[in-house]
Amino acid sequence: MIEVKNLTKKFDDFVAVDNISFKVEKGEIFAFLGPNGAGKSTTIKMLTTLLHPTEGILRVDGHNPVTESDEVRRSFGIVFQDPSLDDELTAVENMEFHGVLYDVPDKLRKERIEQLLKFVDLYDRKDSLVKEYSGGMKRRLEIARGLLHHPKIIFLDEPTLGLDPQTRNHMWSYIRDLNKNENTTIFFSTHYMEEAERVANRVAIIDNGKIVAIGTPEELKENTKTSSLEDAFLALTGNKIREETGGVAEQMRVMRRAWKR
Amino acid sequence: MKKIYILWLRQIKRYLRARSRIIGSLAQPLLFLLALGYGFGSVYQEAGKGDYFNFLAPGVISMGILFTAIFTGIEIIWDRQFGFLKEILVSPTSRFNIMIGRTLGGATIATLQGVLVMLVAFIFGFHLTNWWNIIPGILMMFLIATLFTALGTMVGSMLEDMQGFQLIMNFLIMPIFFLSGSLFPLEGLPKTLSIVTRLDPLSYGVDGLRDVFLGTGHYNLSTNILILVGITMLFLWLGSYFFKKIEI
Ligand SMILES: Nc1ncnc2c1ncn2[C@@H]1O[C@H](COP(=O)(O)OP(=O)(O)OP(=O)(O)O)[C@@H](O)[C@H]1O
Numbered sequence: 001m002i003e004v005k006n007l008t009k010k011f012d013d014f015v016a017v018d019n020i021s022f023k024v025e026k027g028e029i030f031a032f033l034g035p036n037g038a039g040k041s042t043t044i045k046m047l048t049t050l051l052h053p054t055e056g057i058l059r060v061d062g063h064n065p066v067t068e069s070d071e072v073r074r075s076f077g078i079v080f081q082d083p084s085l086d087d088e089l090t091a092v093e094n095m096e097f098h099g100v101l102y103d104v105p106d107k108l109r110k111e112r113i114e115q116l117l118k119f120v121d122l123y124d125r126k127d128s129l130v131k132e133y134s135g136g137m138k139r140r141l142e143i144a145r146g147l148l149h150h151p152k153i154i155f156l157d158e159p160t161l162g163l164d165p166q167t168r169n170h171m172w173s174y175i176r177d178l179n180k181n182e183n184t185t186i187f188f189s190t191h192y193m194e195e196a197e198r199v200a201n202r203v204a205i206i207d208n209g210k211i212v213a214i215g216t217p218e219e220l221k222e223n224t225k226t227s228s229l230e231d232a233f234l235a236l237t238g239n240k241i242r243e244e245t246g247g248v249a250e251q252m253r254v255m256r257r258a259w260k261r
Numbered sequence: 262m263k264k265i266y267i268l269w270l271r272q273i274k275r276y277l278r279a280r281s282r283i284i285g286s287l288a289q290p291l292l293f294l295l296a297l298g299y300g301f302g303s304v305y306q307e308a309g310k311g312d313y314f315n316f317l318a319p320g321v322i323s324m325g326i327l328f329t330a331i332f333t334g335i336e337i338i339w340d341r342q343f344g345f346l347k348e349i350l351v352s353p354t355s356r357f358n359i360m361i362g363r364t365l366g367g368a369t370i371a372t373l374q375g376v377l378v379m380l381v382a383f384i385f386g387f388h389l390t391n392w393w394n395i396i397p398g399i400l401m402m403f404l405i406a407t408l409f410t411a412l413g414t415m416v417g418s419m420l421e422d423m424q425g426f427q428l429i430m431n432f433l434i435m436p437i438f439f440l441s442g443s444l445f446p447l448e449g450l451p452k453t454l455s456i457v458t459r460l461d462p463l464s465y466g467v468d469g470l471r472d473v474f475l476g477t478g479h480y481n482l483s484t485n486i487l488i489l490v491g492i493t494m495l496f497l498w499l500g501s502y503f504f505k506k507i508e509i
């Protein structure tokens with residue numbers, strides 16, 4: 001369903017994604033793990049047509065995101081790591097907008113919007129402007145919106161960031177149902193290792209733009225002789241905090257990005 | 262079609278929710294209308310040209326449209342910074358349709374703004390020979406609005422943040438306004454200025470509007486319309502080309 005071969009992305013001279021290759025089969029739940037700045041979001045953006053790769057081959061649902069972007073866009077849904085709601089619209093209006101852009105038929109759209117807003121517990125506040133929401137409420141709305149059309153592939157970039165444990169469990173059970181009932185392929189990134197261990201069929205660990213390990217959680221634990229995915233992750237990527245270990249140039253880059261926000 | 266409508270609707274809703282902006286962008290055209298209109302009125306009359314206030318009003322209406330249109334077009338930079346542009350760009354919507362939806366939304370807003378300026382101008386004494394001409398006048402305003410929203414969207418899609426904004430204000434919006442014949446008649450201009458006004462798309466808009474409202478056009482009305490439509494098409498096409506190239 002997703003195929004990546006020798007993929008590289010450079011920002012000027014800086015290599016954010018460095019010659020990675022992997023495959024995700026249809027119906028798989030695939031976790032993409034790695035320390036901050038490893039290149040997870042960059043890879044997801046390339047798969048979802050938002051960034052163009054510097055080198056390498058990409059296939060999403062059998063199509064090339066660069067040359068066949070329309071076909072690719074029809075095949076997936078995505079929950080971004082950064083905010084992507086319109087603050088000046090209400091929750092329902094944000095959902096409506098999404099549903100129309102993804103050609104969800106009128107009746108089905110109305111039903112699903114109601115069902116999903118109830119599911120993420122925002123139905124009472126459905127007509128409030130999004131700018132009046134708390135951080136977690138916005139996050140829940142982003143997730144609900146991402147699940148509105150039922151695509152073949154769902155990309156989730158740190159979907160559970162900033163959510164309480166109840167909501168997290170609730171959301172994962174919904175996504176697993178979707179995966180089971182509609183055979184939806186799930187591609188997600190997260191920093192919660194127990195989450196990845198629990199839901200993912202296979203895991204890839206990326207560090208400094210390179211894939212350092214790929215396999216089922218069991219395989220990774222076996223190969224590193226550890227008892228949890230978290231320990232395996234630490235064994236594979238080391239204990240150092242990324243941004244502090246980077247050279248001066250990297251630190252400047254991080255600061256520049258922080259200022260841009 | 263439905264996608265274009267929802268893109269349009271989003272902008273209208275945002276506009277109607279920002280009341281202070283509606284009032285705020287009325288102030289500038291009004292200042293020009295009252296200060297210049299009354300200020301130069303007697304000089305203009307002595308030169309044997311007639312009523313300057315009436316001559317100026319279509320120019321100031323066009324000004325209101327120009328500013329609002331380019332601003333709503335450029336608003337795409339905010340969408341980029343607040344992240345909503347990602348949501349639009351990953352959706353299976355053709356870039357041309359995105360461009361059309363945005364442009365129609367912005368153009369509707371700019372036209373409404375122009376109508377507001379017009380109503381205020383009526384209060385202060387702007388008058389038409391035939392009041393039925395308001396209807397073709399509004400169509401003309403919509404044409405101007407579409408052209409400059411398309412231009413604004415195109416420029417906005419090439420910029421990453423608001424840092425270039427001063428540049429756009431001083432090197433795009435202001436020259437378009439001052440060199441358009443909004444404030445002065447196109448007859449009897451010095452050679453260079455006359456050439457420059459011909460290159461300014463707003464000249465044809467203002468002239469068309471004057472023709473419809475007052476029956477005193479410099480160019481032919483159909484020439485004006487043809488040029489405006491042609492340039493709008495060009496900007497729409499260029500805009501969707503730049504849209505395709507956006508990376509986030
Ligand atoms: N537009 C850009 N311009 C320059 N550098 C960039 C850009 N986008 C990302 N980078 C850099 O590429 C690297 C990878 O970033 P990416 O966002 O993919 O990391 P990530 O794995 O998603 O990290 P996190 O867990 O913090 O979200 C980082 O060093 C980042 O600074």
Ligand SMILES: [Mg+2]
Nearest residue numbers: 040041042081
């Ligand atoms: Mg990320």
